[in-house]
Amino acid sequence: MSVPTDLGAAVGVAFWGLAVVAVAAGVAVFRVDSMARATYALAVSFVAVGAALLLVGLDYVGLVVVLMMVMEMAVMGVYMVMLMGMNPALMPMSMVHSGRRAAVLAAGTFVVLAAGALLVPWPERRGAPAPDTVAALGTALMESTMLVMLVVSPVMVATIVAGVALAVPRGRYDRLGDDLRRRPADDPQPGGVGR
Amino acid sequence: MAEAAVETAAAPWALLAAVLLGALALGAACLDGVLAACAEGVPARVGLRAPVARTAALLRQRRRTTVAADGLLQRAGGGGLVVAALLMVAVVPLGGHALADLPAGVVWFNAMDVLVWALVWLAGWGGDSALALVGGYRFLAQALAYELPLMFALTAPAVAAGSLRVADVAAAQDGLWHVVWMPVAFAVYCAGVVAFSVQGPFAPPAGLDLAGGVLTEASGADRLLLQAGRYALLAAGAAFAVPLFLGGGAGPLLPGWAWVLLKAGLLLAALVVLRRRVPAVRPDRFLEAGWLVLLPAVLLQLLVVAVVVVGRG
Numbered sequence: 302m303s304v305p306t307d308l309g310a311a312v313g314v315a316f317w318g319l320a321v322v323a324v325a326a327g328v329a330v331f332r333v334d335s336m337a338r339a340t341y342a343l344a345v346s347f348v349a350v351g352a353a354l355l356l357v358g359l360d361y362v363g364l365v366v367v368l369m370m371v372m373e374m375a376v377m378g379v380y381m382v383m384l385m386g387m388n389p390a391l392m393p394m395s396m397v398h399s400g401r402r403a404a405v406l407a408a409g410t411f412v413v414l415a416a417g418a419l420l421v422p423w424p425e426r427r428g429a430p431a432p433d434t435v436a437a438l439g440t441a442l443m444e445s446t447m448l449v450m451l452v453v454s455p456v457m458v459a460t461i462v463a464g465v466a467l468a469v470p471r472g473r474y475d476r477l478g479d480d481l482r483r484r485p486a487d488d489p490q491p492g493g494v495g496r
Numbered sequence: 497m498a499e500a501a502v503e504t505a506a507a508p509w510a511l512l513a514a515v516l517l518g519a520l521a522l523g524a525a526c527l528d529g530v531l532a533a534c535a536e537g538v539p540a541r542v543g544l545r546a547p548v549a550r551t552a553a554l555l556r557q558r559r560r561t562t563v564a565a566d567g568l569l570q571r572a573g574g575g576g577l578v579v580a581a582l583l584m585v586a587v588v589p590l591g592g593h594a595l596a597d598l599p600a601g602v603v604w605f606n607a608m609d610v611l612v613w614a615l616v617w618l619a620g621w622g623g624d625s626a627l628a629l630v631g632g633y634r635f636l637a638q639a640l641a642y643e644l645p646l647m648f649a650l651t652a653p654a655v656a657a658g659s660l661r662v663a664d665v666a667a668a669q670d671g672l673w674h675v676v677w678m679p680v681a682f683a684v685y686c687a688g689v690v691a692f693s694v695q696g697p698f699a700p701p702a703g704l705d706l707a708g709g710v711l712t713e714a715s716g717a718d719r720l721l722l723q724a725g726r727y728a729l730l731a732a733g734a735a736f737a738v739p740l741f742l743g744g745g746a747g748p749l750l751p752g753w754a755w756v757l758l759k760a761g762l763l764l765a766a767l768v769v770l771r772r773r774v775p776a777v778r779p780d781r782f783l784e785a786g787w788l789v790l791l792p793a794v795l796l797q798l799l800v801v802a803v804v805v806v807g808r809g
Contacts, residue, residue: 337621341618360600361600364607368610371607371610372613375617375636494785
């Protein structure tokens with residue numbers, strides 16, 4: 302998306318405003334005392350990042366960030382109530398633990414990264430940005446590394462299937478009997494298509 | 497493919513878009529009221545003014561709250577539905593003008609309908625009440641079932657047009673509307689619209705068996721915003737179907753903007769009439785139907801569309 306020049310200042314203000322919102326919401330994740338607020342503070346932070354990406358002209362990437370992250374946080378809300386013991390998710394609780402160690406670690410990490418950013422001799426920029434950044438990103442990801450992607454994806458799918466097969470509490474033999482012939486299946490929660 | 501010409505409307509026109517969306521939503525609510533009145537043998541005019549009377553009553557109702565309600569999240573969820581619907585129609589071109597002519601407008605619509613996941617759950621969570629929370633979880637279970645088929649249903653017209661820009665998709669159906677040659681995608685899209693607006697067969701998250709589900713603890717203006725948001729989402733979904741499946745502003749005699757409104761209104765009315773005739777779907781059962789029936793069906797539709805596009809060259 303090409304930004305009209307007379308909007309330049311407004312876009313700049315909006316960008317920095319979104320940056321502040323993203324960081325403030327990120328801080329809020331650890332300051333609030335409820336799991337739901339923490340989850341959706343993180344969602345707000347990601348939405349601000351997605352909107353900032355829209356401003357720099359990465360429409361598709363920005364929208365996908367919003368889409369994926371909101372969906373992810375909604376599903377995380379399910380898991381947090383489902384899997385947390387004694388269900389503290391439903392009560393006020395602190396979002397941090399081991400406060401002093403965490404503070405030391407965070408400060409140390411910040412010092413190391415900031416020192417690196419300031420002290421490393423950064424190379425001069427060579428070349429110009431591509432006219433279509435999304436297409437350039439796609440080419441960079443998919444062209445030279447396509448073979449790696451093709452090899453990695455079946456491995457990943459196999460891992461997911463194996464993980465699910467190992468973790469599932471009721472397999473197909475429980476549902477369909479030892480000869481897999483029981484119809485309809487014996488499900489504690491019957492599905493909608495009557496298998 | 498040549499880019500369809502669409503001008504970006506100036507910011508004040510957003511007010512007109514909001515008024516039009518509100519009118520469509522109110523029309524849908526009134527039609528629903530009339531249908532309900534006819535079904536119960538009450539005079540139709542009682543049903544016609546029922547939404548207005550209900551609005552007036554809710555505006556005067558004092559807000560009640562639970563002991564440990566999370567007001568911020570509850571209001572964000574309830575009020576957000578209307579906002580999401582407004583953001584959806586921002587990319588719908590109305591006779592050569594759109595509020596936002598985004599290169600990825602179809603993805604924009606998709607991102608806004610995913611926002612509804614969060615909003616409905618927050619509306620259920622915020623009240624600190626078991627029944628409302630169950631309603632929120634019901635909606636998420638339902639969302640897991642309808643969202644992927646809906647995404648692929650949105651993909652089909654975009655693949656046919658070779659563009660994610662809404663105006664390009666509308667212009668690509670010159671002569672042959674997408675609804676004619678991708679009926680499965682259209683049907684799944686309509687089901688998705690009814691589902692994300694928590695209406696008809698997909699209303700169990702706000703069901704009477706849960707004492708109103710996500711609506712249980714919402715009162716006064718909060719409840720009004722939630723209810724209005726459901727109709728606004730239905731209206732926005734119907735409006736977005738026009739450039740996507742129903743040929744955009746194409747039509748004889750009338751100008752383009754009139755055709756867009758007319759088609760959106762007709763589809764909205766059809767959805768309101770149809771959703772009363774379909775029984776409620778249990779979210780846990782719908783999950784299997786969504787993944788084993790809707791998803792393969794819409795993927796096959798997408799395959800057909802892709803083959804046609806490749807064959808056309």
